[in-house]
Amino acid sequence: MKSIWLVSVASLAIPAAMAPVAVQARQAANTTAAAPVDANEIIISATRRNQVLSDVPIAVSAISAEQLQNSGGTDIRQLNQLAPSLLVSSATNESNGAARIRGVGTVGENAGLESSVAVFIDGVYRSRTGVGLTDLGPLEGIEVLRGPQGTLFGRNASAGLINITTALPQFDAGGQAEATYGNFNNIRLMGSLTGPINDKVAFRIDGVFNKRDGFLTDVVSGRDLNNRDRFLVRGQLLLKPNDDLTVRLIGDYNQKNEECCGAAIISPIRGLSRNPATGEVIIGANGIANLVTSLGGIYRTATNGDAYVYETSITPGVNFNQRTRDWGGSAEINYDFGGATLTSITGYREFKNRAGQDGDFNRIDLLARSDQNRKFQTFSQELRLQGNAFNDRLDYLIGGYYSKETLRTDDDLKYGADFERYYNAQLAASTGLPNTLQTFANAIGYVTPAGQSLLNGTGIVQGGYFKQKSTNYAFFTHNVVSLVPDKVLLTLGLRYTNEKKDLESVFLSNNNFCGAVRRFNGNLGGLAALRPTVTSVACVINNTAGPGFAAGSDGTQRRENKLTGTAVLSVKPIDEVLVYGSYSRGYKAGGFNLDTSALNALAPSAQTLQFAPETVDAFELGAKLDLREFKLNAALFYQKFDDFQLNTFNGVNFEVANIEGCSVDLGGRDRDLIAGNSQCTGKRKAGLISKGVELEAFMFPTDDITFAAGMTYTDTRYADQLAGFNGLSLAPTLFQLPGQRLSNSSAYVVTGSASWTPKINETLSALLYFDMRYSSALNTGSDLDIEKVQPGFAVANARIGLYGRDRIWGIELWSQNLFDAVYQQVAADAPLQGSGTFNAVARGLSATANQVFVTFPAEPRTFGVTVRTKF
Numbered sequence: 081m082k083s084i085w086l087v088s089v090a091s092l093a094i095p096a097a098m099a100p101v102a103v104q105a106r107q108a109a110n111t112t113a114a115a116p117v118d119a120n121e122i123i124i125s126a127t128r129r130n131q132v133l134s135d136v137p138i139a140v141s142a143i144s145a146e147q148l149q150n151s152g153g154t155d156i157r158q159l160n161q162l163a164p165s166l167l168v169s170s171a172t173n174e175s176n177g178a179a180r181i182r183g184v185g186t187v188g189e190n191a192g193l194e195s196s197v198a199v200f201i202d203g204v205y206r207s208r209t210g211v212g213l214t215d216l217g218p219l220e221g222i223e224v225l226r227g228p229q230g231t232l233f234g235r236n237a238s239a240g241l242i243n244i245t246t247a248l249p250q251f252d253a254g255g256q257a258e259a260t261y262g263n264f265n266n267i268r269l270m271g272s273l274t275g276p277i278n279d280k281v282a283f284r285i286d287g288v289f290n291k292r293d294g295f296l297t298d299v300v301s302g303r304d305l306n307n308r309d310r311f312l313v314r315g316q317l318l319l320k321p322n323d324d325l326t327v328r329l330i331g332d333y334n335q336k337n338e339e340c341c342g343a344a345i346i347s348p349i350r351g352l353s354r355n356p357a358t359g360e361v362i363i364g365a366n367g368i369a370n371l372v373t374s375l376g377g378i379y380r381t382a383t384n385g386d387a388y389v390y391e392t393s394i395t396p397g398v399n400f401n402q403r404t405r406d407w408g409g410s411a412e413i414n415y416d417f418g419g420a421t422l423t424s425i426t427g428y429r430e431f432k433n434r435a436g437q438d439g440d441f442n443r444i445d446l447l448a449r450s451d452q453n454r455k456f457q458t459f460s461q462e463l464r465l466q467g468n469a470f471n472d473r474l475d476y477l478i479g480g481y482y483s484k485e486t487l488r489t490d491d492d493l494k495y496g497a498d499f500e501r502y503y504n505a506q507l508a509a510s511t512g513l514p515n516t517l518q519t520f521a522n523a524i525g526y527v528t529p530a531g532q533s534l535l536n537g538t539g540i541v542q543g544g545y546f547k548q549k550s551t552n553y554a555f556f557t558h559n560v561v562s563l564v565p566d567k568v569l570l571t572l573g574l575r576y577t578n579e580k581k582d583l584e585s586v587f588l589s590n591n592n593f594c595g596a597v598r599r600f601n602g603n604l605g606g607l608a609a610l611r612p613t614v615t616s617v618a619c620v621i622n623n624t625a626g627p628g629f630a631a632g633s634d635g636t637q638r639r640e641n642k643l644t645g646t647a648v649l650s651v652k653p654i655d656e657v658l659v660y661g662s663y664s665r666g667y668k669a670g671g672f673n674l675d676t677s678a679l680n681a682l683a684p685s686a687q688t689l690q691f692a693p694e695t696v697d698a699f700e701l702g703a704k705l706d707l708r709e710f711k712l713n714a715a716l717f718y719q720k721f722d723d724f725q726l727n728t729f730n731g732v733n734f735e736v737a738n739i740e741g742c743s744v745d746l747g748g749r750d751r752d753l754i755a756g757n758s759q760c761t762g763k764r765k766a767g768l769i770s771k772g773v774e775l776e777a778f779m780f781p782t783d784d785i786t787f788a789a790g791m792t793y794t795d796t797r798y799a800d801q802l803a804g805f806n807g808l809s810l811a812p813t814l815f816q817l818p819g820q821r822l823s824n825s826s827a828y829v830v831t832g833s834a835s836w837t838p839k840i841n842e843t844l845s846a847l848l849y850f851d852m853r854y855s856s857a858l859n860t861g862s863d864l865d866i867e868k869v870q871p872g873f874a875v876a877n878a879r880i881g882l883y884g885r886d887r888i889w890g891i892e893l894w895s896q897n898l899f900d901a902v903y904q905q906v907a908a909d910a911p912l913q914g915s916g917t918f919n920a921v922a923r924g925l926s927a928t929a930n931q932v933f934v935t936f937p938a939e940p941r942t943f944g945v946t947v948r949t950k951f
Contacts, residue, residue, distance in 0.1 A: 133711075133713075134705070137650035138702075139715045141166070143221065143224070145219040148219065150879050151879075159222065164791060164792040164853065165240075166181055170210065170905060171905065174210060174214075174336075174402075175211075175433040176208070178824075181240030182717065182772065182792070183822055185824070190673065194207070196239035197242060198233070199211065203427075206429065207431065208431075215310055217312050222243065224240065225240055227664055230554075230646075234554070236554065237666065249318035249328075250275065251282045257272070262944020264295060267289075280321050281317060283316065288310075288313075291309050296391070296392055296937065299393050301394065305339050305342035305400055307340070310336040311335055326413070332407060334405075335404065336403070339401050342400055343934035344935055349369045351366040351367055359922075368930040372932075376444055380393065387935065395445040400435075404432065404434075420467025423462075424461070427461075429457075433453070434451065441911070446502060451490075452492065458485040460482065474562070475562075480555050482552070484551050484552075486547070489546050490544060490545040490546070494539035504516055517617070521534055524604070538589075539621045541588035542588075544586045545586055553577075555575070556574065558572075569648075569651075574643070575644045577667065579641075580640075581670075582636060582637050582638075584628070586626060594681070597614060622681055629684075646664040657703070661699075661700070664697075667694070670693040670694075693723065694724055695721070696720065700718075703715075710777070710778070713774075718769075721766055723767070739802060740804065742762055742802065742803045746803075749809075750809075756809045762807075764803065767798060768796070768797070768799070770796040774792045776790045777789060787834050789833070797819065797821050797822065798817045824858055825858055831852065833849070833851035834850050835849045844882065860907045865909075866918045867917060868935075875903075876898040876899055880894075892946045892947075894946060896941070897939060897941045899941070905937070907933055908936075916928060916929025916930060
């Protein structure tokens with residue numbers, strides 16, 4: 081009811097559409113570009129040309145720095161409030177965040193997967209979306225391009241792109257500072273200085289510090305999790321030695337030392353069984369939860385109807401500490417030859433993340449890691465030549481891109497001190513043995529090494545690693561042909577991409593019992609029936625011993641060549657109206673699953689780690705109306721994804737699968753729980769379809785009032801008949817996917833904002849700001865368990881400000897998640913705590929289910945005060 085009420089209020093106040101207020105987002109090279117026609121014009125640079133948004137025949141949302149500031153955003157997750165086709169979320173690690181556009185994105189927990197939504201900051205591609213989940217500091221603006229990209233930017237993307245431009249150095253001396261204090265002891269300090277060094281060189285330096293207590297309480301130790309402790313420093317030089325040459329140099333360092341990301345228990349915890357006579361699902365007690373509790377585990381569940389409470393329980397001595405370092409530099413050079421401009425963007429980035437985790441998210445000690453590491457080192461170079469020819473009938477862009485990246489990841493996931501007694505207690509009910517695992521070990525003649533438990537404390541040994549080297553080069557062109565000047569334009573773009581990936585690895589494990597069980601070929605007598613169960617228990621952490629895969633060995637190399645492009649026809653029948661139709665083909669590279677879960681431990685092959693590239697064919701019809709005080713944009717889209725890259729958590733590990741559709745009826749075999757049962761022998765087709773409509777509108781009734789709103793309807797679904805790469809069967813855990821909506825994809829999203837900046841008198845002015853986002857129900861688990869569904873919800877932000885003359889000073893009261901909506905970002909199976917799902921029982925595929933589920937909660941209501949000054 082609260083969500084419905086919020087949407088009703090927003091509908092009365094705001095017209096239907098998308099991202100608010102006017103924005104002028106420019107690249108550093110374009111500081112001399114013409115100013116907008118009037119204050120209500122929205123200027124974007126995503127097409128590499130400073131253009132009025134209503135003249136650009138692509139679907140793009142433009143968000144100004146002021147708009148993001150009013151909404152309270154400091155990272156790209158806050159863009160959710162302002163762009164309804166975008167969703168940014170995170171789960172076990174904020175550095176692994178995921179972005180989705182039009183319902184399509186890549187689960188970010190596996191380092192081997194690049195995002196379907198690319199992120200660029202000041203023209204430099206960032207390897208993973210998670211780099212944007214930190215304080216970005218002062219900004220010039222952000223643009224969200226929807227649909228496949230590849231002919232305008234150096235790096236290609238299959239679903240969309242987020243283009244971030246930070247604040248520029250100025251030749252007029254000045255600065256700004258702000259201080260924020262809020263609940264959870266939130267302290268944020270920001271300061272900037274800019275000005276001339278001489279008449280040819282200007283500088284800028286920005287610094288941000290943010291520290292805040294966590295909002296998730298560990299009921300065992302009393303400490304809080306999901307806190308903030310981060311800072312950013314960024315320095316820039318803008319060199320203009322003459323009218324033709326501009327150079328922008330940027331260096332930055334970003335650091336996070338936080339304890340994130342704990343999980344809450346989804347309520348209610350329940351056990352399920354099925355009445356064989358009626359097919360009715362019977363809800364009862366959860367035996368696994370009772371067992372966990374009897375062994376010292378703690379479940380904190382909601383009793384008021386919410387999905388969870390902001391409480392968790394952690395094994396004493398285990399933590400979620402995360403240490404992230406992100407730094408690098410870039411140089412953007414622009415030279416104007418008169419008829420054309422040459423642009424060069426050179427970047428180097430280094431990103432490191434070290435993380436600990438209570439792997440079972442409970443006080444009971446089943447799984448833990450203390451030193452998971454990920455490191456990216458990326459060099460990129462982009463060149464573009466852009467100009468006009470044939471009496472301005474051709475606006476051309478020709479570019480080249482090169483990048484080289486080294487990725488290294490390692491882990492130390494281990495069985496905890498309660499692992500053996502937990503599983504012995506489960507097995508005792510059926511075997512009658514008090515210590516089933518040790519009895520089985522004795523039967524196969526396995527002798528536990530001196531000073532070591534059978535399983536407790538074993539697992540992945542630090543020192544093993546995956547190392548991936550990636551080289552990418554591409555040539556692209558984007559050309560606008562004026563068939564009828566200012567009336568009929570034809571845009572043609574083409575891209576050739578060459579992608580090369582090389583893998584090497586070392587596997588180290590001290591779980592010798594797992595290997596002994598797998599290799600044993602003798603007589604087990606009465607214990608033979610136990611073998612599959614004991615094997616699955618002993619090998620929960622995949623026991624893949626060394627040596628791993630040497631560089632250049634079989635299956636460790638991938639080579640891809642792809643041709644993609646776009647064609648757009650746009651018509652302006654009158655100056656106020658633009659209509660267009662487009663086709664684009666997009667691509668995202670294949671790669672390696674950097675997780676040993678995909679390996680056969682007895683005969684590991686690097687080939688089994690590979691996954692295929694993701695491609696998309698996208699069609700779009702759009703129209704834009706610009707009446708100065710009122711602007712309306714609309715787009716219809718239809719996108720077909722082949723070999724969609726799906727990353728799924730199976731309860732312990734992440735599995736990567738390519739999703740294909742099958743042209744023949746599989747007879748429900750893709751909906752059962754039988755491994756290898758649903759191979760497609762017919763023709764393959766797109767495995768994922770995304771279609772829908774987007775509306776965005778802006779309204780400027782007076783100089784100091786702005787309304788904006790947006791609505792996106794998206795139907796993003798898997799094909800009815802599904803298979804994996806080359807028609808092979810998908811894993812049984814994906815039995816719920818056929819014909820269903822993709823995870824984290826709402827059917828309807830509505831956003832809106834209203835801003836009033838009245839002048840009180842000659843010296844004082846004010847701000848009244850409100851924004852909201854309503855999302856209809858969505859499933860937050862990539863395997864689509866019904867238990868992971870998040871019902872429709874609304875999130876609102878508000879801000880009230882008072883300012884002095886020319887806003888030299890200001891004070892603001894604000895709140896984010898104003899109405900304290902309790903909603904989940906991502907849900908998952910609680911590791912090792914049960915199995916099964918409601919749908920498996922309801923369909924008769926399983927007699928019972930006792931899985932416990934966790935969620936990574938979104939932030940509760942926050943509020944505070946911000947004081948600003950500028951000079």
